[in-house]
Amino acid sequence: MVMVLDKEKLDQKQLEKVAAAARLLKEGGIVAFPTETVYGLGVDATNTDAVRKVYEIKQRPTDHPLIVHIGHITQLDYWAQEIPEAAWLLARHFWPGPLTLILRRSPHIPDCVTGGQDTVGIRLPAHPVALKLLNMIGPNKAIAAPSANLYGRISPTTAAHVSATLNNKIDMILDGGSCKVGLESTIISFEHGTVFLLRPGGIPVSAIELVLNKPVISHKSKAPVTRVPGALPSHYAPTTPLQLFHLPELIQTANKLAAQNLHTVVITWSEINSSQLSAPNIQHVRMSRDPVHYGQHLYALLHRYDQAPYNYILMETPPELPAWLAISDRLQRASYAHL
Template sequence: MTLDKNKLSQEKLDQIITAARLMKTGGVVAFPTETVYGLGADVTNANAIRKVYEIKQRPANHPLIVHIGEIALLKSWAQAIPESAWILANHFWPGPLTLILKRSQHIPDYVTGGQDTVGIRVPAHSVALALLHALGPDKAIAAPSANLYGKISPTSAAHVRAALDKKIDMILDGGACTIGLESTIVGFNRDTVSVLRPGGISVSAIESVLNKTVVLCQNTRSATRVSGSLPAHYAPTTPLKLYPTEMIFQTARRLSARNLRSVVITWSDIDLPELNGSNIHHVRLPNKPTSYGKHLYATLHQYDHAAFDYILMEAPPELPSWLAITDRLQRASFSHISSTI
């Protein structure tokens, strides 16, 4: 794959070269991808990876995803790669797909949480690819999302700055993420292909490319630990709750009567009831899952810092195309399930 540097300004290329130099000397750099912003460090630098875990306050046994610059480099970072993985890589990379593969000797324990597997992907973002190319073909970037562990993922440089500004060496600003949800994570076990985390690529798209049924391991115990798989994740500080369409506004009115402020976030074209007072704010996100996903985290960031007592989300439709969004919202609301309104 050839990188088209003409898409980037000279100023941006200079920033990327600076970021690469920092990473080569053990620095930690936030950088954009098409999914969310990553908190990147040189895979082979133990001190830099340790800083990533410390900055995020991330458990040491929770593995990081390794980002590489092109498909041809996959053999350097993984071994015993199954045919299905090659098919998916050639079809979806660069793109929001992470493959869980047997790690090569170049991948140390501190990246994989001690597992013998590693998650690898090629990001579809010109800045991320330019950074990888600036590092060189013998380097890769280990990067979780550039936020505090378990909190809302960042989809802009401003989100990273608000959470981590003084803690990291540099933030590469690449604009708003075009997908806005994390990558789909796929694992392989003999002839079985499993989706371990739904994301930017649908299960049906993977099945279509492989011409076989794929197992969905969502909300089930998997032998392989992967990013974003804990019950509570992607969560705002403000309590977030999911409600069916018919219940969400009556809940908001009940809270308002107690002088509690709530932001009501919907996707459907429901008729708004009469909303009295200033305790309820309504936001409508797009009713198409791709557009909804692109704006979800940015919306949560905005209203998590707007002095509301609750974020009330209209439950997504029970359709395969909304699977990744449902997954994120269920995990974002998990810590607040037992609380009553």
């Protein structure tokens, strides 16, 4: 069932729906809920049977860890231990918000949540529905949640995206509208005083460096080996083949496919002359040049055209600028299987 909620303000009826979701979680149920990043597929983080169900429903490898969502910063040292001061500093500055901290896990977290690792990803989401749900499940409780979609596919940013694939497999979908950020959280880890970026996301690296007053090291260079969500080469992918090209090659490829009577969606951030893509079997969509706005709408756009009868999705390679890092990461992984 889908429960529709006004994400800005919850009235009594809506609070009752969140309370119903909280009861389901406490009984071992599975609830899809909105966050500011994407919709999560949530269960009681201490219920190992429920956690295993999430892996089964998503068809997710059991060594691929889940993120633990908490309702208040004061709960951090219940779910993690040996927390470095840099982690506290980032939590105080960015939480609630799209930042996940990889920390030494506490004994309260089962192995199945962390994929058997001694670390855990923890975050405090910034969506009113998620926060209310977290605060209703009771003291010393948290929600373990990956994105509410099949493993490796496009993350959901609306309840409709969740319903399209999981509606008959889970107990409830809380509809809190479209996700404000639209991309997953930034994931940060800490090792011997060094801060590592394990996944770019909703918080820019530059903002993190400004708060810490020190550089953040890319996971591609010297980061310790830590399995985190969304880090495999192929991920966030539509079923329709998606390929990335710089603009001249993009136009050339689209026209070649059109000449073969193939239907193609062409997505650019650059402005181009409509005559360059004039074939009737080419659908051209121009996205925003603002990376924040682009990120907010990316997954919804991919969902829309993945469900339509197109043979290919061709996308313009994002600018090589720090503000576009998370978008570049998602599109590279989404296109990996079709390189």
